[in-house]
Structures are given as structure tokens and as C-alpha cells.
Amino acid sequence: MLGRTDGGNCGAGPRGTSVVERLLARRAQSEGGELHIHLIDPFAPGAGHVWRTEQSRLYLMNTQSFFPTLIPDQGVDAPPVAGCTFNQWRAAQLDTPWPGLSEGDQQELAALAANNFPSRAIYGRYLSWCFEQLRENLPAGVTLVNHATEAKRVVRDRTQGGFDVVLLDGGTLRADQVVLALGHVESKLSPAQRGLRDDARQHGLTYLPPAVPNDVDWDQLPAGETVLVRGMGLNFFDVLGQLTEGRGGRFEDTGRPAGEALRYVASGREPVIVGASRRGTPYRAKAELAAYYPQSITLRFLGEDAVAAIRAMGATAGFDHDIWPLLHRDTIWAYYTTLARTRPELVTPELLPELDAMLHTGLDGGSPAWEQELAELLGRHVQHGHVLDLPGLARPLAGQKASDAGLADRGGLPSAGRHFATHEQLDAAVLEYLVADAAGSALGEDDPVKMAIGALNAGRAIVKSLVADRGITQASWLGELRGWFEGFVEGLASGPPAIRVEQLAALVRAGVVHFTGPDPVFRVQHGVFTASSPWVADIPWEARHLIEALAPSNNAQNSASPLLQNLLADGIVRPRMMMASDGGPVVTSGLDVTAPPYRPVDGIGVPVEGLYVLGLQLSSTQWGTAIAAEASAKYRSGYRTVLDADAIAAAILD
Structure with missing residues (x-):
């Protein structure tokens, strides 16, 4: 039986609301005692800071209407007490509009299709609606109170247990359990940024x-x-x-x-x-697709069997040696099968059979000899100018191409860049790139380049789960995944x-x-x-x-948030340390936490009971923490946020 419990949720945006949703869903299935939930956020609950409903409709989401959801549709045992996915909500508003919709909301929804990109304002309205639905369907014995202020300190009560949450407005809340769902917080400037800011102030410039x-x-x-x-x-x-x-x-x-x-x-x-x-x-722009991942693309190499084998290695797998060779092959296969299907005159009939056989050899790593053999095969069977150049996709202004088969010189531009005599020449080159990219997006699943990128994006979903399961070494995380692949894949697959x-x-x-x-x-x-x-x-x-034109740095130690600064200063949380390939320690961006339900580890290395972390501050445990939960997710990483919120709710109610 659940006794009287008071919980404080620092952050009432999507992730904080997700924890509330899971608490109510689990509580509705039990016959517990009283549960009192306090949300602490200066912004409206549900939408929070980033998804405020009054913002310009020119700010678009980076996913289509069919993608996001706050309410789980798979992966959890306790069914939701209220709410639905964004796309279901969008469709329902056309017949029975929610009274909370503005005139601008109704106009946008009337023109918004499942494969369109919604404004952030309308997604914020959905989040607000979800919160209202949850509040209207509280199980017996549950209260939900919102505090429109910030938490500036969380103090452990070592005598009686629990926490005192000190608020910016001067109040204090007593809580048995606290969830840190802080989302985007202000960050200190880097030394270079501070230098530009100070110089700007001196000269009366705008920075x-x-x-x-x-x-x-x-x-x-x-x-x-x-x-x-x-x-x-x-x-x-x-x-x-x-x-x-x-x-x-x-x-x-x-x-x-x-x-x-x-x-x-x-x-x-x-x-x-x-x-x-x-x-x-x-x-690069997203392809115009009917689904988040291309329906014509299947991961044959970085599939479930391979993933299970990598997981079985424990934390000894390396991204470059064990994961990238598989994803690279999936990317190559996606490109050339699409090219052969849409432009058969550009390849010989022998290409796909020989390429298939070649891709199934040398799976223990992409050796130079294997890549040279692949380049020779492609040279025989693919017309000049149509061989996949992955480095060239990521660095279109580079003058000297890296290997067509591999990813040579993974950091920065190749040694010989493309030179431009004038700004006008550069503008013309970038415009040519933009025109080609937009044309490729319009072709959707019929564009070989976009399908190669689609395979990378699908593979990224697999890699996210491997990372969250601590399936790669710390040195590989630092030097390979975060060192080169993250920037490479984001420029290709995370575009507008x-x-x-x-x-x-x-x-x-x-x-x-x-x-x-x-x-x-x-x-x-x-x-x-x-x-x-x-x-x-x-x-x-x-x-x-x-x-x-950057979001504030997601780095806990460099945060300007009074709450995070005080948590670090008080030794209640600490940043995660990892070991680089040279054996030296590296302070990473996120907090040090246990396995789910992600309790922070304090300054002396002890997990803090009753305190939980969800969202962006898990950036050293998870990879790609900013994206919303995915409706009807194809891969487990698509609903990872829901699983994390559910694990926290289960721990709180245990």
C-alpha cells in the first residue's frame, strides 16, 4: 500500500508532464494512499519553456505531425488515464475543437496534415491540453499543484529523509521524492563567446x-x-x-x-x-516522406541479431570497430538499391549481386583493403559521378574528396578545400547545393542520397539504444561517437x-x-x-x-541554472567522468546517474535515494536526449523517454 507521499517535480514541460502521466497511470491501477504532486516551473505546465503557445508560428517543429506524442502508445503496462498522440489530437480538433484553442490555432489545424511540420506553438497547445486532461482525470487520493516559480535548491534531510525544495519566490516545499526534469537551461558562455561579448560591449555592438x-x-x-x-x-x-x-x-x-x-x-x-x-x-533538408524512417529501407547489417551480439559484449564494443562497419554497409546498400531502382541506366546489372556479396565480407571492420576493393567494384559498375561520397555529403564545399567508400579525415575539412575568389562565387556554390538538396528532398524515397541518409537515421535509432544500455566503451563514446559521428550524422539527418x-x-x-x-x-x-x-x-x-544561432550549451557543469549550480556545490549531484583512449579522465556534459530510474550519484559516489533525473541532463548516459517520444515507434529508442518516466514513476510509488 502506498502511504502519504509528497513529490516535487522540478520542471513541468513535456518530460515533467510525462512523469506525472506515468504516476497517474500507475496510481490508477493500485489502491494506494494519498499522493500529492507538486510541479515547479515558471512557465505553463505541459508546454513549459520551449513550447510556449504564444510564440511565433514561424518556429516549426523538426518532426511531422505523425511523429510526436506525450502519451505512450506502447512499451508500458499501465494504460494512460487520459490523452492521445499529437496526430490523434490534431485530427480530433477538426470535428470537436478544444475550447482552449485560439483563432490562430484553429486556422493552423485546419491546414495541417499528418505529414506536415507543425508549429511549436500548436504542439505546445497539445501539451497544454494533455496536462488539462490529466488534471481532470486524477485518481482518488491524488492532488496536483502547480507552482509558477523556479526551484533554486534541493536540500536533503538526512535525519528524517526526503527533501526541502527551496523556491525562488521564497517558499519551501517538503517532498519525499523529487524529479529533476529541467530541460533547456541557461548556460555560461565559452571563453571565446565571452571575449566577443566583452568586445561588443566595449564598442557598442550587438552580440x-x-x-x-x-x-x-x-x-x-x-x-x-x-x-x-x-x-x-x-x-x-x-x-x-x-x-x-x-x-x-x-x-x-x-x-x-x-x-x-x-x-x-x-x-x-x-x-x-x-x-x-x-x-x-x-x-541538409529532410526528405519528404510518409513516415519518419523511409519505408523502402531495411537495416540488414545493424539489425537485431547484430545488436544482440554487440550487447553481449558488455561495455567492450567500440563504435568505429563494431558498429560503424555495419551501419556503413546499410548506408551503402540503401544508396545503390535506390539508384538501381530509379536510375538503372547508371549501373550495370551485375552491381547489386556483387555488392551484396562484398558487403557480407569483412564484417569485423572496414579495413583499407576492403574499402579499396569496394571502390574498385563500384568503379566497374557505377557511372562516374554517381558513386556515393559520404564525406562529400557532409562537406559539400570540400575540394578534395575523401575515399568514396570510407570516411577518411573525420575531423573538419579535407586538407585541400575548395577556394573561392569572391563572396559571389561562394554564394553561387552554396545556392547550387541548396537547389540540389531541395530537389532531392522532393523526390522522397526515390532519391538515392536521401535514402542513404535515411539508413543513417534509422541506424542512429539503434545506436541510441546501445548507448543507453551502456553498450560501448567510454573511450569510444568520447572519441568516436561524440568525436566524429555525432556531428557527421546531425548535419545529414537532423536538418530542417x-x-x-x-x-x-x-x-x-x-x-x-x-x-x-x-x-x-x-x-x-x-x-x-x-x-x-x-x-x-x-x-x-x-x-x-x-x-x-545555437541553443544554450547542454553542459551541467557549465550551466547558469541556480538549481544545477547549487546541486553541484552541495554535492548532491556530480558530472559523469569517463576515461579517454589515453587513460585520462574527462568530465562529460551530463550528470552521473545510476541505471534506470536514473538516480543521481552524489559527490562521494553514492546514489541519492528519492531523487531522479530525466531529460537533457542525461546526456552522458543517453545519446540524443532532445527529441520527443515517437508515436507508434519502430525502434525502442523512439519511446525511451516514456520508459524512463515509467521507471521513475514505478520507483516513486514502490
């Missing part, structure tokens, strides 16, 4: 540090002036939206093929935007909706957006920001405004 885009006042950037934007991942497209469509510009349909389908009509209020990133190009790349191409043609070039260097010189690239011979760009 916008990494931030959640909806927290930024974009009106402070004047029309007509040059604005440097560092980072061309997902936040880059958020910046573009606010400084173009958000200022009255519009996109018109040209009737031309994908890549040239839009024309931008300026409002005259736009700044001149100059994008910069290490690769020199934005993330295809419409964003189509819009960017239109902005380049309209002269609104320009680029700096690979390996950009930022300085403050002669009273202004400058940005240059060693691969572009033209004079540096100059501006009075610089935007860091």
Missing part, C-alpha cells in the same frame, strides 16, 4: 548569445544593416524566419521545379544576413523541413542571405565584428551585429 529563439528580441536588429549569424543548424532557420517573413516579407510560388519553386518578395525591413558554419553550408531549404534558396537569389565560407573566423576589429574564411579570398564581412 546575441546562444538562446531559445523565442526568448530573443529580434526587433533590436535594424533593417538594412549586415547581421552575422554563426551556426547554420536548426536555429539558423529560426533566425531567418524572424528576420524575413517575420518582418513582412513573403514567398511566392514560381511554378518551377523543387529548388527553384519559390521567389522571395522583400518588405524592405530585412537586414543583410550572412550565415557561417564550419562546413560552410546549412544542414524541406520548405526551409527551398525558402533559403529563394532568399539567396533575392540577395537577402549571403555566406562566409567554411571554417569561419570571427573577430572584433576596428570597432566592428568581422567574419572571414580561409577558403574565400574576398575581404572579410563586417557588421555591428552578431547572432549565435
Whole structure:
């Protein structure tokens, strides 16, 4: 029987609400005593900080309507007491709209299909609805109280047990159990960022540090002036939206093929935007698919049998030696089977049988001899210019290709980059890349490159489970998975909706957006920001405004959160240490925790009973913690967040 229990949940966004959902589901199946749940978050419960419902609808989710869910649809024993997936909710609103919907919500939902990308605002509305449904269906003996403030300290009561949660507004809550579901928190700037910020203050420049885009006042950037934007991942497209469509510009349909389908009509209020990133190009766009993973792609090498064998190795597997050779083969097979199906004139009839036999040899690793033999096979059977170049996909402005079969020089650009005499030449090269990328996305499952990327994305789901099960060595985690593969796969498989790349191409043609070039260097010189690239011979760009188009660093030790800082200072939590390949210790980004239900380990190495961690602060135990739970998930990692929340709920109610 469950006695009287008071629980504090620090963070009431999606993950905090997920714990609440699992507590109510499990509690509904028992005949326990009283359960009192306290949510602590300055933002509205359900939506939380990132998914606030009042934000601009130009901020899109990075997954389609059919993907996300707060309410589990598999993997748990206790059925939900209320709620449904986002896509089910979306469809239901067309017949019976929730009274909490705004006029803008109803307009968006009327045009939103299952394979469209929703705004973050409408997903926040769904999360708010889920929370209301949960609150209206509380089991007997359960109370749910929301505190619109922050927790600044969690103090252990070593005499009576439990915790005192000290609030920013001066109050204190007594809790038997506490869940840390903090999500995105502010982070301290890096030394280089602090230097730019301090120089900007000295010269009266505008420096916008990494931030959640909806927290930024974009009106402070004047029309007509040059604005440097560092980072061309997902936040880059958020910046573009606010400084173009958000200022009255519009996109018109040209009737031309994908890549040239839009024309931008300026409002005259736009700044001149100059994008910069290490690769020199934005993330690749997602393919237009009817499912999250391509339906034509099956992982034959990194399949369940292989995964079971890797798990059986314990924590002795290495990513480069044991995992990448399998995923690499799946990627190669996805590309050439799609190429043979859609462009048979580009390959010989013997390609697929010989390639299949070749891919089943040398499975203990990608040796140079194996890769050379593969290159020779492809040279015989594939027309020149159509051999898969994975490094080239990730570094399209590199002048000297790495091996077509392997991933030589995994860090940075190849030694010989592609040089550009002028900014105009660079812009033209990036535009060519954008047009081709948008055209590939429009082909969906008929584009060989996008299907190779689709195999990488599916493999990433498998790797996530292996990592969470502690299936690779610490040295491999640091030097291989996080060292090269993470950045490589994110640039290919974690990109924006295809419409964003189509819009960017239109902005380049309209002269609104320009680029700096690979390996950009930022300085403050002669009273202004400058940005240059060693691969572009033209004079540096100059501006009075610089935007860091990045989310705040997810690093517990570098966090600016008073709660995390106090937890670390009080020795209640500690960052996880790992051993690098040279035997030296490395302080990692996330907290040190036990196996699920993820209790933090304190300063002297003892698990803290009654305290749990969920979400981004598990970044040293899990890989890819930011994405939402997946409805009808194909792979176990798709509903890992739900399993983690369920494990925490079970421990609390035990």
C-alpha cells in the first residue's frame, strides 16, 4: 500500500508532464494512499519553456505531425488515464475543437496534415491540453499543484529523509521524492563567446548569445544593416524566419521545379544576413516522406541479431570497430538499391549481386583493403559521378574528396578545400547545393542520397539504444561517437523541413542571405565584428551585429541554472567522468546517474535515494536526449523517454 507521499517535480514541460502521466497511470491501477504532486516551473505546465503557445508560428517543429506524442502508445503496462498522440489530437480538433484553442490555432489545424511540420506553438497547445486532461482525470487520493516559480535548491534531510525544495519566490516545499526534469537551461558562455561579448560591449555592438529563439528580441536588429549569424543548424532557420517573413516579407510560388519553386518578395525591413558554419553550408533538408524512417529501407547489417551480439559484449564494443562497419554497409546498400531502382541506366546489372556479396565480407571492420576493393567494384559498375561520397555529403564545399567508400579525415575539412575568389562565387556554390538538396528532398524515397541518409537515421535509432544500455566503451563514446559521428550524422539527418531549404534558396537569389565560407573566423576589429574564411579570398564581412544561432550549451557543469549550480556545490549531484583512449579522465556534459530510474550519484559516489533525473541532463548516459517520444515507434529508442518516466514513476510509488 502506498502511504502519504509528497513529490516535487522540478520542471513541468513535456518530460515533467510525462512523469506525472506515468504516476497517474500507475496510481490508477493500485489502491494506494494519498499522493500529492507538486510541479515547479515558471512557465505553463505541459508546454513549459520551449513550447510556449504564444510564440511565433514561424518556429516549426523538426518532426511531422505523425511523429510526436506525450502519451505512450506502447512499451508500458499501465494504460494512460487520459490523452492521445499529437496526430490523434490534431485530427480530433477538426470535428470537436478544444475550447482552449485560439483563432490562430484553429486556422493552423485546419491546414495541417499528418505529414506536415507543425508549429511549436500548436504542439505546445497539445501539451497544454494533455496536462488539462490529466488534471481532470486524477485518481482518488491524488492532488496536483502547480507552482509558477523556479526551484533554486534541493536540500536533503538526512535525519528524517526526503527533501526541502527551496523556491525562488521564497517558499519551501517538503517532498519525499523529487524529479529533476529541467530541460533547456541557461548556460555560461565559452571563453571565446565571452571575449566577443566583452568586445561588443566595449564598442557598442550587438552580440546575441546562444538562446531559445523565442526568448530573443529580434526587433533590436535594424533593417538594412549586415547581421552575422554563426551556426547554420536548426536555429539558423529560426533566425531567418524572424528576420524575413517575420518582418513582412513573403514567398511566392514560381511554378518551377523543387529548388527553384519559390521567389522571395522583400518588405524592405530585412537586414543583410550572412550565415557561417564550419562546413560552410546549412544542414541538409529532410526528405519528404510518409513516415519518419523511409519505408523502402531495411537495416540488414545493424539489425537485431547484430545488436544482440554487440550487447553481449558488455561495455567492450567500440563504435568505429563494431558498429560503424555495419551501419556503413546499410548506408551503402540503401544508396545503390535506390539508384538501381530509379536510375538503372547508371549501373550495370551485375552491381547489386556483387555488392551484396562484398558487403557480407569483412564484417569485423572496414579495413583499407576492403574499402579499396569496394571502390574498385563500384568503379566497374557505377557511372562516374554517381558513386556515393559520404564525406562529400557532409562537406559539400570540400575540394578534395575523401575515399568514396570510407570516411577518411573525420575531423573538419579535407586538407585541400575548395577556394573561392569572391563572396559571389561562394554564394553561387552554396545556392547550387541548396537547389540540389531541395530537389532531392522532393523526390522522397526515390532519391538515392536521401535514402542513404535515411539508413543513417534509422541506424542512429539503434545506436541510441546501445548507448543507453551502456553498450560501448567510454573511450569510444568520447572519441568516436561524440568525436566524429555525432556531428557527421546531425548535419545529414537532423536538418530542417524541406520548405526551409527551398525558402533559403529563394532568399539567396533575392540577395537577402549571403555566406562566409567554411571554417569561419570571427573577430572584433576596428570597432566592428568581422567574419572571414580561409577558403574565400574576398575581404572579410563586417557588421555591428552578431547572432549565435545555437541553443544554450547542454553542459551541467557549465550551466547558469541556480538549481544545477547549487546541486553541484552541495554535492548532491556530480558530472559523469569517463576515461579517454589515453587513460585520462574527462568530465562529460551530463550528470552521473545510476541505471534506470536514473538516480543521481552524489559527490562521494553514492546514489541519492528519492531523487531522479530525466531529460537533457542525461546526456552522458543517453545519446540524443532532445527529441520527443515517437508515436507508434519502430525502434525502442523512439519511446525511451516514456520508459524512463515509467521507471521513475514505478520507483516513486514502490
